[in-house]
Amino acid sequence: MNEADQRATMPGESDERYQEGVVDLLAALAYGELSAFDRLAEDARTAPTLTGRAALSSMAAAEIGHYRMLEQALAARGVKVDQAMQPFAEPFEAFNSSTAPHSWLESLVKAYVGDGLAADFYREVAEWLDSGNRELVLTVLADTGHSAFAEREVQAACADDRSLRDKLTLWGRRLLGEAITQAQYVVAERDALSELIITGSGDLTGIGAMFRRLQSNHTKRMGQLGLG
């Protein structure tokens, strides 16, 4: 696609279908923030030290700051966040219950891998949005400090434990599979959102390429944890 064509397919503020897709995207992000809050708060409870507990509690609190920004952006469009989030609650919870961590380290890997995948996905989609919404999405994706914390903890725990490393590597692969399954389910259910993605990525080949990029970033991310 040449530059002129690409401009022609860029969304306009006036396009109703595009606006619907954006509302879905912001609502999915908002539910993701609530869900991340919940997971970090739960992890904080099982943290082996008070320092770890305070660190994770603070990260959870930062997710709520992001949630509030999305709530305001939706309210500015006359949309109530709790209603808009409703369709996303079930698939997110299905992902969470199919990947319930059994240890502190599994929790950390899940948060790291899950946040990373979600952020990669939303960043790709952000490229197709008008500048105001793109900026909003990129702001709420800002890392709340969890990543560096998880890398330190997982690397330290696996340094001298080959079998733990293998176990957590398998865990990371399972998370990738479950995340892609649920993401496909969400997109298939939401027409405006899937149109946004198909229009943005150009065609089905574009979507395939996007999924390959997500997988390749996932592999790099596992490497950052010292896994895979």
Add this chain to the structure above:
Amino acid sequence: MNEADQRATMPGESDERYQEGVVDLLAALAYGELSAFDRLAEDARTAPTLTGRAALSSMAAAEIGHYRMLEQALAARGVKVDQAMQPFAEPFEAFNSSTAPHSWLESLVKAYVGDGLAADFYREVAEWLDSGNRELVLTVLADTGHSAFAEREVQAACADDRSLRDKLTLWGRRLLGEAITQAQYVVAERDALSELIITGSGDLTGIGAMFRRLQSNHTKRMGQLGLG
């Protein structure tokens, strides 16, 4: 005690024992904030609506803002918050496990009654502090919005349910008993803190009067919930 005497017993910044008591007080408050965060995050998870869940998650996030202020105040004195909090973890957790709520409404009553009692106690102690610390304590005691939320929910649930109201009334009494037991245990274990309280309240008669005020405020608070 006349005014001149009272001034004479007011603490000086230079008094080492007083400073130790203040560190204990700020550390107990800090652990209380972490603990409140944890409890609100847990309640958020069981909230019957997404609106309730987002509201409680936001309140939890606000507690962490208060925690950070206490952490900074302790750091300014060269004290690490996680070390200073350590002695308070056990009694707080003992209170929490002896009063584990069995329902959403029991959770709300516990948060309301527990926060109210703690705030009353700290406000009394704040009166005996130098002005800088008094302001800090009063700031971190600011209600994060939980109270009005709990009042609405409990009143609505009990309006047409006499037996629920009786059950929650008994629950409130039990919470008061357990809270006073654990508070006495904490103070007895921490010499500098108990000196701060004895000096501040004047004598044992003063302490007795303080406990009677706490109980009387508790009764009023139960009334606000439509209980008791």
